[in-house]
Amino acid sequence: MGAGIVLFISVFLACSVEAVEATTIVLAAGTARDWRSASSGVVAGIIVLAAITAALGPAVTKLPLPALRLFVGALLLVFGLQWLRKAILRASGHKELHDEDAIYKRQLAAAQAAPSKRLGLVPDGYAFTLSFKGVLLEGLEVVFIALTFGGNAHDIPLAALAAVLAVLAVGLIGVAVRAPLARVPENTMKFVVGVMLTTFGAFWGAEGAGAKWPGSDGALLVLAPAIACFALVLVAMLRRNGAPTTGQPATPAAATAEVS
Numbered sequence: 388m389g390a391g392i393v394l395f396i397s398v399f400l401a402c403s404v405e406a407v408e409a410t411t412i413v414l415a416a417g418t419a420r421d422w423r424s425a426s427s428g429v430v431a432g433i434i435v436l437a438a439i440t441a442a443l444g445p446a447v448t449k450l451p452l453p454a455l456r457l458f459v460g461a462l463l464l465v466f467g468l469q470w471l472r473k474a475i476l477r478a479s480g481h482k483e484l485h486d487e488d489a490i491y492k493r494q495l496a497a498a499q500a501a502p503s504k505r506l507g508l509v510p511d512g513y514a515f516t517l518s519f520k521g522v523l524l525e526g527l528e529v530v531f532i533a534l535t536f537g538g539n540a541h542d543i544p545l546a547a548l549a550a551v552l553a554v555l556a557v558g559l560i561g562v563a564v565r566a567p568l569a570r571v572p573e574n575t576m577k578f579v580v581g582v583m584l585t586t587f588g589a590f591w592g593a594e595g596a597g598a599k600w601p602g603s604d605g606a607l608l609v610l611a612p613a614i615a616c617f618a619l620v621l622v623a624m625l626r627r628n629g630a631p632t633t634g635q636p637a638t639p640a641a642a643t644a645e646v647s
Contacts, residue, residue: 393607394540397583398549401532404576405525406557408490412521414561415494420503420514427509428518436526443534444543452539453595459535460592467584474578475618479625529554539591582618586611 417425450458476482498517506512529550537546590600590607600606 391540391542391545394536394542395545395549397580397587398532398536398546399553400576401580401584402529402550402553403557404580405528405532406554409521409525410557410561411491412494412525413518415491415498416514416517416521419495419498420501420517421511424506424509424511424514425518428515428520429522431515432519432522432526435523436530439527440530440534443530450538453597455595456539456591457595459539460588460590460595463535463584463588464592465588467581467586467588470577470581471585471614471618474574474581475621475625477574478578478619478622481625536587539587578618582611582615585614589614 413425413429416428473482494517498513501513504512506515509515533546533550534543537543540546586607590610593600602609
């Protein structure tokens with residue numbers, strides 16, 4: 388598998404997860420309150436994100452490659468290990484699985500209970516603010532993923548394309564069904580993304596520190612499966628040594644299908 392394909396898949400999956408979460412928030416705001424206000428919040432969030440991307444994009448490409456890889460590698464390791472830790476806990480039954488349907492219901496109830504208040508030209512300030520925050524916060528992670536992956540790989544256009552396609556695909560599905568994307572295997576995607584972020588973080592961080600990987604980029608094809616296998620071993624150990632709290636299936640095979 389070429390480095391470009393690995394880059395595209397990694398960015399697409401990671402951004403899809405963030406897009407699912409943002410879509411859930413927007414759907415709750417629009418369904419419970421006002422679709423016009425929720426849509427205005429989405430547009431405002433996208434405009435702010437575009438401005439941030441325009442400001443940060445050129446700066447990322449101008450950084451010296453070793454320093455960039457060391458810095459970004461460390462950040463990706465932090466994010467990746469956090470995702471992987473939660474994935475392991477959820478797969479082993481020590482943490483509840485991420486449930487978009489339950490999150491949607493909580494957001495919907497909170498939106499329905501909030502008082503109505505006009506915000507300038509926007510009919511419903513709560514729906515606008517909720518959508519704006521959801522798009523901005525999740526969108527910042529999308530921008531971070533695209534810029535860091537693309538900058539390190541010297542292919543920001545490809546990373547940006549993967550991010551845009553992921554957001555468009557999830558957004559269009561959400562608009563079409565007008566329901567939370569509970570059937571999207573988000574827990575599995577989060578497990579895979581956690582492995583990928585950890586893999587690239589370790590790979591780029593080591594390169595930034597001056598290390599040379601055997602086989603160059605080909606080392607990723609060994610590093611990623613090794614990290615995934617190690618995570619599954621931890622899942623099996625936790626299932627065997629600790630009492631699951633969520634009643635999830637107790638086999639590593641089942642874990643990979645339901646992990647976050």
